Amino acid sequence: MRRGVRLAAPLVPAAAALGASFGVLARTAHFDAPAAVLMSATTFGGSAQVAAVSVLGAGGGAAAAVVAALLLNARYAPIGISVAHGFRGSVARRLAESQLVVDESWALAGGGTPVFDRLILLGVGVTLWVAWVGGTAVGALLGQAIGDPSAFGLDGAFTALFVALLAAQLRDRGRVAAAVAGAGIAALLTPFVPPGVPIVAATAAVLIGWRRA
Amino acid sequence: MSAAWEAVIAVGAGTAVLKAVGPVGVAGRRLPARVNDLLTRVAPAILAALVVSEAFASGRSLVLDARVAGLGAGVIAVLLRAPLWVVVVAGAAATALVRLLS
Numbered sequence: 001m002r003r004g005v006r007l008a009a010p011l012v013p014a015a016a017a018l019g020a021s022f023g024v025l026a027r028t029a030h031f032d033a034p035a036a037v038l039m040s041a042t043t044f045g046g047s048a049q050v051a052a053v054s055v056l057g058a059g060g061g062a063a064a065a066v067v068a069a070l071l072l073n074a075r076y077a078p079i080g081i082s083v084a085h086g087f088r089g090s091v092a093r094r095l096a097e098s099q100l101v102v103d104e105s106w107a108l109a110g111g112g113t114p115v116f117d118r119l120i121l122l123g124v125g126v127t128l129w130v131a132w133v134g135g136t137a138v139g140a141l142l143g144q145a146i147g148d149p150s151a152f153g154l155d156g157a158f159t160a161l162f163v164a165l166l167a168a169q170l171r172d173r174g175r176v177a178a179a180v181a182g183a184g185i186a187a188l189l190t191p192f193v194p195p196g197v198p199i200v201a202a203t204a205a206v207l208i209g210w211r212r213a
Numbered sequence: 214m215s216a217a218w219e220a221v222i223a224v225g226a227g228t229a230v231l232k233a234v235g236p237v238g239v240a241g242r243r244l245p246a247r248v249n250d251l252l253t254r255v256a257p258a259i260l261a262a263l264v265v266s267e268a269f270a271s272g273r274s275l276v277l278d279a280r281v282a283g284l285g286a287g288v289i290a291v292l293l294r295a296p297l298w299v300v301v302v303a304g305a306a307a308t309a310l311v312r313l314l315s
Binding site for chain 1: 215216217218219220221223224225226228229232234235236237238239249250251252253255256257258259260261262263264265266267268269270272273274275279280282283284286287288290291296297298300301302303304305306307308309310312313
């Protein structure tokens with residue numbers, strides 16, 4: 001586990017800074033500080049949290065925000081299944097440990113490879129969790145003092161964050177096609193449906209070319 | 214209950230279940246390849262939609278404003294293989310600068 005903590009150390013500043021940005025963003029979307037911190041502690045998934053808060057901040061409903069966030073986190077089902085063989089012990093223990101599965105902890109622990117190491121996953125997960133939740137608390141508390149975060153380009157920061165997360169996903173033609181179609185669906189639907197719904201509807205893009213697979 | 218708290222509770226509970234499916238539910242089994250293939254495309258589709266929505270949507274209209282500079286800076290930083298925090302800071306700085314000048 002200590003190895004996991006060491007492996008995660010270089011990621012701590014980014015996780016804390018992104019957590020703080022999330023905390024500030026959440027305040028602008030009418031989350032109080034406890035709600036923002038609790039969301040980081042339980043969901044512990046940056047992209048889904050930012051998606052939910054963005055949808056609510058843009059005037060979307062809670063249902064669209066929740067569905068968009070859970071669709072983004074749907075990847076944790078296959079990710080969790082790919083490392084399921086490495087988890088042991090009681091149901092409660094496996095349930096607790098499974099919550100530390102995030103993209104980074106899975107990747108650093110060799111998820112999806114024969115040398116998957118559960119202790120590394122737990123070490124990375126705990127380290128990033130502390131940084132993420134702590135950062136969120138700082139951001140949510142500072143958020144009030146900062147005033148209008150758009151003067152600091154906070155909205156542009158999250159646009160860039162999504163670009164980076166998307167780029168990491170574009171590993172084959174199927175995923176590129178899904179991204180292009182998802183962007184197109186979102187752009188086409190935006191004028192016609194409430195905020196948040198275009199993002200949920202973009203999921204239909206996964207069906208392109210699926211039959212051939 | 215406010216929409217924010219509804220989202221916090223529903224997303225938190227739903228994510229806990231999604232993360233637990235593997236380690237608690239299906240020890241050793243694998244998803245059918247076709248289902249797995251479908252699931253790997255969900256994240257890119259939604260992230261691309263989020264890029265469009267974050268960069269161009271304002272309520273129900275698509276607009277061009279300072280956020281486009283953030284998008285451009287982010288894309289350039291990603292193409293230069295900058296670390297994640299540099300990408301995010303570049304997006305914020307470009308947006309703030311254009312907003313300040315316009």
